[in-house]
Structures are given as C-alpha cells and as structure tokens.
Amino acid sequence: MAETAPFDEMYNADGSVREPYRALNAWLEEQPDKALTLMQSDAEAIFRKLGITFAVYGSEEGTEKVIPFDVIPRIIAAQEWRKLSKGIEQRVKALNAFLYDIYHRQEILKAGRIPEKLILQNAAFAPEMMGLEPAKGVYAHIIGVDIVRVGPDEYYVLEDNLRTPSGVSYMLEDREAMMQLAPDLFHRCKVAPVETYPENLRRTLESVAPAGAGQSPNIAVLTPGIYNSAYFEHSFLADQMGAQLCEGPDLFVDGGKVYMRTTTGPERVDVIYRRIDDDYLDPLTFRPDSMLGVPGLFNAYRAGNVTLVNAPGTGIADDKAVYTYVPEIVEFYLGEKALLSNVPTYNCTDEEQRNWVLANIADLVVKEVHGSGGYGMMVGPTSTKAMHAEFRRKIEARPDNYIVQPTLALSTCPTYVNAGVAPRHVDLRPYVLVGDRVRITPGGLTRVALKKGSLVVNSSQGGGTKDTWVLED
Amino acid sequence: MRIAIRHQLSVTPPAGTANAVLQLLLTPQGGPTQSIESWSVEMAGIGNAGRFIDAYGNIAHLVNQSRPEGELVVTVKGVIETTDRHGVLGRIGGEPVPALYRRVTPLTKAPVALYGKYRNAKETRLDILHGLMARVGEALGVDAPGQSQMQADGGQSQGQGGVAKPLPPASDYAHSFVGGARALDIPARYVTGYLMGAEGGVAAFHAWAEAFDDGLGWIGFDPRLQICPTDRHVRLAAGLDGLSTQPLRLVPAEDGVRELEVSVAAA
Numbered sequence: 001m002a003e004t005a006p007f008d009e010m011y012n013a014d015g016s017v018r019e020p021y022r023a024l025n026a027w028l029e030e031q032p033d034k035a036l037t038l039m040q041s042d043a044e045a046i047f048r049k050l051g052i053t054f055a056v057y058g059s060e061e062g063t064e065k066v067i068p069f070d071v072i073p074r075i076i077a078a079q080e081w082r083k084l085s086k087g088i089e090q091r092v093k094a095l096n097a098f099l100y101d102i103y104h105r106q107e108i109l110k111a112g113r114i115p116e117k118l119i120l121q122n123a124a125f126a127p128e129m130m131g132l133e134p135a136k137g138v139y140a141h142i143i144g145v146d147i148v149r150v151g152p153d154e155y156y157v158l159e160d161n162l163r164t165p166s167g168v169s170y171m172l173e174d175r176e177a178m179m180q181l182a183p184d185l186f187h188r189c190k191v192a193p194v195e196t197y198p199e200n201l202r203r204t205l206e207s208v209a210p211a212g213a214g215q216s217p218n219i220a221v222l223t224p225g226i227y228n229s230a231y232f233e234h235s236f237l238a239d240q241m242g243a244q245l246c247e248g249p250d251l252f253v254d255g256g257k258v259y260m261r262t263t264t265g266p267e268r269v270d271v272i273y274r275r276i277d278d279d280y281l282d283p284l285t286f287r288p289d290s291m292l293g294v295p296g297l298f299n300a301y302r303a304g305n306v307t308l309v310n311a312p313g314t315g316i317a318d319d320k321a322v323y324t325y326v327p328e329i330v331e332f333y334l335g336e337k338a339l340l341s342n343v344p345t346y347n348c349t350d351e352e353q354r355n356w357v358l359a360n361i362a363d364l365v366v367k368e369v370h371g372s373g374g375y376g377m378m379v380g381p382t383s384t385k386a387m388h389a390e391f392r393r394k395i396e397a398r399p400d401n402y403i404v405q406p407t408l409a410l411s412t413c414p415t416y417v418n419a420g421v422a423p424r425h426v427d428l429r430p431y432v433l434v435g436d437r438v439r440i441t442p443g444g445l446t447r448v449a450l451k452k453g454s455l456v457v458n459s460s461q462g463g464g465t466k467d468t469w470v471l472e473d
Numbered sequence: 474m475r476i477a478i479r480h481q482l483s484v485t486p487p488a489g490t491a492n493a494v495l496q497l498l499l500t501p502q503g504g505p506t507q508s509i510e511s512w513s514v515e516m517a518g519i520g521n522a523g524r525f526i527d528a529y530g531n532i533a534h535l536v537n538q539s540r541p542e543g544e545l546v547v548t549v550k551g552v553i554e555t556t557d558r559h560g561v562l563g564r565i566g567g568e569p570v571p572a573l574y575r576r577v578t579p580l581t582k583a584p585v586a587l588y589g590k591y592r593n594a595k596e597t598r599l600d601i602l603h604g605l606m607a608r609v610g611e612a613l614g615v616d617a618p619g620q621s622q623m624q625a626d627g628g629q630s631q632g633q634g635g636v637a638k639p640l641p642p643a644s645d646y647a648h649s650f651v652g653g654a655r656a657l658d659i660p661a662r663y664v665t666g667y668l669m670g671a672e673g674g675v676a677a678f679h680a681w682a683e684a685f686d687d688g689l690g691w692i693g694f695d696p697r698l699q700i701c702p703t704d705r706h707v708r709l710a711a712g713l714d715g716l717s718t719q720p721l722r723l724v725p726a727e728d729g730v731r732e733l734e735v736s737v738a739a740a
Contacts, residue, residue, distance in 0.1 A: 104570075105570060106570050106572055106573075109572060110572075116572060116575070120572060120573065120575055120576045121575075121576060121577060125576070127528055127569075127573060127576060127713055127717075128527075128528045128717075129528065130528040130529070130569040130573055131526070131528060131530070131567075131569055132528070252492055252537075253494060253523070253535065253537065254521070254537045255521040255522065255523055255537070256522070256523015256524065256525065256535050257523070283724045283725075284494060284496050284535075284722055284724050285496075288724070288726065295492075295494035295724035295725075296494040296496070296523070296535050296537070296724075299496060299523060299525055299527075299533065299535045300523060300535070302525045302526070302527065302528075303523050303524070303525035303535075304525075305523070
C-alpha cells in the first residue's frame, strides 16, 4: 500500500485542483513572495501570545512547547462533511448503547457477538459501573474520533477516543489564528464556524445534569493540575464555558453530594467535566493512593447526585482490542451497517496471523493495546531494521499486548515547510458532544506530520496542526 | 432462627485530617434466607450520610467527618430472622448479571492445582462446586474432627485436642473458592456476613462464597466450614472479592480497621 501515491486533498493526479480547494489555490497564487513565510512567523507570535503550549513527556529541554501550526488550511467540502458526520454520529450512538449494555444486561455478550472474556477480563472494564443509570443513558459525552482519509470517498476510523480526548483547544485557537492571519480568505470561502464549541459543550453538560439540579446547573472542570500536559486546555475550556476550574482538593463530598470550596462557602456542583483518569477519580473506590481525586465522588455519582463526564469505564469501548468489533457493535445496537470503516486489524494471539505479521512487519503498523499519544508504536516502512527486530521480539513475548494494522496511505494536504509548499500526511479528529442530542463541530483538529513522508501526526512525535475548514453550501 | 447482632469497629484517621470520608458496607438486605427485623448503623455523622446502592447491589453509606479527633467508632445493631435453605438463594432482582462474577481480580487468582481436575469434568456444576469446596479445604486445612465443628443442633462440640496450628482466615478460603470457580468459568462471588456460634479460629464476622448455577441460581458455599450456609449465616454484602466488600473503608487511611466487638447470638 505504501508504494501507491497517497491521495492528495488539493491536487488531482493530473495536477488540476480539486473543487473545494479552488478558492484557496487562487489565493495562494496571488500571494507575493515571502507572504507565507511572514504568515508563519506571525502565527508563531500569535500562539506564543495565546500561551498555547503542550508538555512533552520525557523531553530534556523545557517541558513547554508551542505546537507547530501550519498556515495553509485543510478544506472539506460540505457534502463530504455531511457523509462523514453521519458516520460519526452513528458510531458514537452505537458505542454509547454498547456501554449501557455492557454495564447492564450484557446482551451482546449473551448473544456471543463479542467474546465475554475480552470485556469482563479487560482492565478497561469498570465493574464499579454495573447497574448505574447515567443521565440520559450517556456514558461518553465528549469524544474525539481519529479519522484518516485514503481516497476521495474513503475514510477509516483509527481510534474512537472515548476517555477524555484532548486537543479541542487547538482546534479553536487554530481558527482564531487563521482569522487573524488571513481575514480576506474567509471572505472568499464560506467556512462553517467552530467557535460554537464551548457553548455547545456547556449545553451538553447542562443537559446531563442530575434531575434535581435546576435550571442552571453548576459545572466544574476537574484537572489533575498544572503539571498535566493538557492543563492549558483545561483552564481554557473552563474559561470559555464560564465554568469553575478546580483540582481534587477544591471539591469535597458531604451527605452524598459534591461541593466546591469557595471564598463564600461551599457551593453545590452538579456536573463535573473531569480530565482525571478513572483510576485517580476517587481513592475510596479506585486507587487508594490517589491524591488527585475526591474521596466519595464515585459514590455521590452512584447516588445520582452528580454527573461525571465522561463516565468512568468508557475506556472499554475504545480499547484497541474491542475496536475491531465496532462494526459488529453498530449492527447489533442500531441494526445498520457501519458507515465508517475500521482499519483491518491483525490479532497476534492467533498463530497464523502472528506468523504473517512477523514476516511482514516492515510494511505494518504496530501499536500497544493500551498505548496512546504515539508512544509505544512502530510504523514499519519508516522504521529501521533494528526497530523491526525489536518489535518482532515484543510481539512474540506478549502477543496480546499489540495490535497490528496495515500502513495506510494517509491523505496529504499542501503544507508550508522550509522547501516551500509541499504535501504532508494528515489525519482528522472531529470533536463530538453527546447529551440531549449529538453535536458535532464541523471540521475538527487536523494533525499534520511535518516530516516528509512521515505518517505519525502526534504532537509529541513532531506533528503540527492545521485549521480545518468545512465549507458551507 | 432469630439472630441478634452487635458489631463495633473503629478506625483512626491520621492526626490533622481535615476531612475523613468513610464508606460502610454494613447494612444487610432481606432475601430468601433472611428478613431484617431491625437494623441500625450508628456513628457520628451518620444522620447526614449519603446512601446508595453499589455496583453489586449492596446498600452502602458514605459518611463525612470534619476534623475528626481520635478514633471513629461504628456500632451496628440488629435482629435478623434467618431460614435454612441449604445455601440456595436463587435469582435475586436488582443484581448485576452473573457473568460479571467471572472477572478475575488480583485477590481471586487460583492455582491450577486447585481446580485443574474439574476442567473437563463430566459432573454437574453442583457436584463440581462441592468438589471444589472440598479441594479448598484440603489445600488450606480444615478443623480436626471434634474441634469446634458446627453441629446440626446449633451448639458446638468442645475442642478436645487443644489448639493446633491456626488455620488461615475465612477470607482466604472464600477467595480460593471464588478464584477456582471463576477459572472454571463459573460465576462466583465473595460474601461477607455474620456467623452465629463461631469458634475455633472462625470469626463471627465471616466470609464465604456464592456460585451461580443456571438451574438453581446463586448457591452459597462456606469453604472454611465445609458446608453450605445455614440459618446461622447472616448475609451482609457480596462483591468481586474482599476488597470490593470491605465493611469499612476510610480516606485518608492510616492504620487498619479494628474490630472492637462482635457478638452474634440467638435472640
């Protein structure tokens, strides 16, 4: 697959410009020399001023970096987006139905559609969630689906990200920067807004408040604190929504209800958008050594006095081993064929598949089942022979710890690099909100692999971002 | 049988604790083998406690203590009417699906030696479970004949041979049984409760197990005593293991929970 030329979102194979990119192409051609260089340095200044940084774990030089931003937007046509968002909506509805079932009657296991062991013995399955009735039956309220495009009409879902996906602040800031950098371009293209995200997030959170919360529920964003790589985003979202940003010690449980300590006394909290992992949420129920959580929080949740967003235990639905069953899950709960495809995934615990994988590792992508952020993965075609050998050993030692997929020819978009404008591989993370209804922000975060030929788009691995435009009809 | 229970336990938060939070799993529920005549859980702050049903269907209390000083004492009192159903509980509404209890936890990993011989056994599930209970007894030890054996009439025979090497706590037996059953793909759960007439190393605050049979539903097995629970067993809480059924949990915790007093007697 790696040998064929990847699909370029701007140029057809004959060099002509694809329809959605025509206005952008014309604009690019009009730009005087050095204009993009200037824009690029202006962009950096804007991001420094906004203070958008991320932490790279294990990096030697200072922990805070500005995520690289590319000044050329990525464009999606209205009808392309309609199709894509329909597929996303289907997927998040099915996954929420799956979560409800898994934590109640487990019909899908009784029907034998998914191996029982895969769920019940899975570390991501939270038995503490059994029988709990989350508001509106929703478990995963905030989702960032990772999608790659490989052809004009061909998309694959890489990961569903139902645990607290990050990056939405980049989507918002990328748009803001782009509007400052090229306001004229927005006159030529009718771009669907993303600025509504914080308002939609707020509406979503309010819609899942516990029954007794009243007209304007009190919302808090719970962060592990300033050393977390996404702390900027936590404070940004709290600020944008007009919600309180708090850390574990700012909250306490009394009489089965959750309160925030304020200068004017305790204030009841109804909905918590928590950016703390399940294990650390409540030392009384989960890890007893957690200093980040709130003792009794989970019990208050069980008592129906507070809503946790996302619910604990949603990780079972985006587990890499469960991922392969998502098409099955869509069919089981919705009675429909999945609109979005899964990437074919090889199961290394099966001897035949494993032998094939070991023989062809140079062409494959290997991922740790519980890894994220591009850590612990290997992209065969761009890795050394020593890396291939290392991952062969790893798979042989722990076949259940890895999933293996073919290397997809990710689509490319024109990107401003040192050599001028050149194609670079991109992916897409649309942000989905599920509450009283499903709200999908048009576009999402486009991540771009800035290194020529690289397929790894994670910011921790040298990826950048682009503003993502969904055109309106 | 009418059984009166009085149970007092205490825990001491670290000095200087601003806010102690306790979770209590100390409230039994009525069911096929028992009905609750009266029950009370007393401690400072219980009036304002949050009350909820946990994932396993148990009644739990969440109690707060601001600036606790010294030890926190919990006193549980009640009278329960029990019925001997030879351990058979059947199916109880409001409980999680039995399949949940196939999940292996760190406390319920059993060695193959314990259950291996039943892996391809042709016996009925009930026979396998009785066999497994006997295997747990062989592996961990049972009381010597005549040594504080439970008698059918409710009394105890007196130990005659003096006290031998103490046997492991009942929780070890329950965990082994549960682990063995789960390894055989049989749903099994850990149960806490009270045992009337306990003696000879068996505590009145007791632990046993329940396993699921598709025909009979949930059936109790007390591998420490090598019997199915009788009308001397008062069921308190059930869960995946001893961790999820702890009667009292405290954050921040310092030293463990102390049993001050437990009496279980015919009322």
